[in-house]
Amino acid sequence: MEKYDVIIIGAGIAGATFGYLMRIKNKKVLIIEKEKIANKEKLCGGLLSQKSYNLFKTIFNIDNDNIPFKNSRKCVIHNGNTTLNLDINTFSIYRKDIDSYVLEEYLKKGGQLIDNSQYEELDLEKNTLKVNSIEYKFDYLIGADGALSRLRKAITGKNANKNFALEIAYDKTPKELLEIYFFDNFKGYGWIIPNQENAMIGIGNVNQETKIKESFNLLLKQIDIDASKNIKGAFLPTGDDIYLNYKNVFFIGDSAGLISPITGEGIYYALISAKILSENLDKNYLSKMNKVIRELKSELFLKKYVYNDKLRNYLFSRYNNSFFIKKAINHFIKKII
Numbered sequence: 164m165e166k167y168d169v170i171i172i173g174a175g176i177a178g179a180t181f182g183y184l185m186r187i188k189n190k191k192v193l194i195i196e197k198e199k200i201a202n203k204e205k206l207c208g209g210l211l212s213q214k215s216y217n218l219f220k221t222i223f224n225i226d227n228d229n230i231p232f233k234n235s236r237k238c239v240i241h242n243g244n245t246t247l248n249l250d251i252n253t254f255s256i257y258r259k260d261i262d263s264y265v266l267e268e269y270l271k272k273g274g275q276l277i278d279n280s281q282y283e284e285l286d287l288e289k290n291t292l293k294v295n296s297i298e299y300k301f302d303y304l305i306g307a308d309g310a311l312s313r314l315r316k317a318i319t320g321k322n323a324n325k326n327f328a329l330e331i332a333y334d335k336t337p338k339e340l341l342e343i344y345f346f347d348n349f350k351g352y353g354w355i356i357p358n359q360e361n362a363m364i365g366i367g368n369v370n371q372e373t374k375i376k377e378s379f380n381l382l383l384k385q386i387d388i389d390a391s392k393n394i395k396g397a398f399l400p401t402g403d404d405i406y407l408n409y410k411n412v413f414f415i416g417d418s419a420g421l422i423s424p425i426t427g428e429g430i431y432y433a434l435i436s437a438k439i440l441s442e443n444l445d446k447n448y449l450s451k452m453n454k455v456i457r458e459l460k461s462e463l464f465l466k467k468y469v470y471n472d473k474l475r476n477y478l479f480s481r482y483n484n485s486f487f488i489k490k491a492i493n494h495f496i497k498k499i500i
């Protein structure tokens with residue numbers, strides 16, 4: 164029976180980043196991925212905030228020359244008939260490109276991968292799991308298998324809370340500006356994220372009962388796009404159902420429920436949780452994650468104000484006539500994007 168210091172379930176950005184950091188520490192690491200890597204794609208706008216971009220560069224010790232990030236320094240926010248133009252520095256990349264880069268760095272460091280496979284049996288008493296009828300032993304098991312984490316459900320007995328998003332890739336839209344759309348009676352927002360050759364157009368909600376398809380069609384109509392046949396959907400965590408640890412099993416990224424409750428950004432939380440766990444495996448992971456969790460809890464509090472139609476419409480309508488409202492909105496948006 165082959166033994167590993169760490170076995171990771173999921174080869175996305177969280178799992179591969181953690182594997183990479185463990186290989187730097189010369190740990191024996193195996194990643195198990197249910198999809199075939201060549202075909203693996205995740206629905207994601209691929210937007211990185213400045214803090215996400217900085218963290219990514221720090222972890223992988225890179226400059227911007229060898230990864231095709233697109234930098235946008237403007238953001239347009241639409242709220243009904245009101246439009247705000249803000250100076251916000253963001254970066255975008257096709258999600259498949261960044262996932263492929265991180266996984267390749269992990270493999271270059273000597274990490275091992277089994278793709279197109281799932282574990283068949285899991286024994287947390289013996290610290291073993293079976294893949295393709297072969298049994299493997301581990302010291303630590305890491306859940307990085309997304310919002311619908313099979314490992315998390317196996318341990319907790321239930322699925323994590325989740326939201327839903329719809330998105331398309333479209334090559335006939337402006338590609339220079341990040342655009343955000345708010346709608347009345349919709350607890351969520353739409354987006355246009357510029358990328359290298361097209362734009363990612365999507366919508367996400369913070370309420371499972373919301374009629375997201377109707378709102379997405381409204382967004383597409385508003386920007387004069389007919390792309391109904393190309394729409395893809397995916398589940399996202401909610402940011403209010405965080406689960407980090409059970410004995411020697413740890414969770415990072417989406418599988419831990421780590422995502423911004425307001426913006427739905429998950430890349431930053433995938434990176435930061437992988438980094439913190441790599442530095443505190445079986446030591447202080449939970450306590451070191453306290454600051455991150457406090458930030459998410461503060462966003463949960465603010466979320467109800469962001470998606471309060473009357474309050475948002477009032478503030479946006481007076482944006483150009485009140486210095487204090489303008490400063491507050493700019494500060495808030497730059498803090499979360």
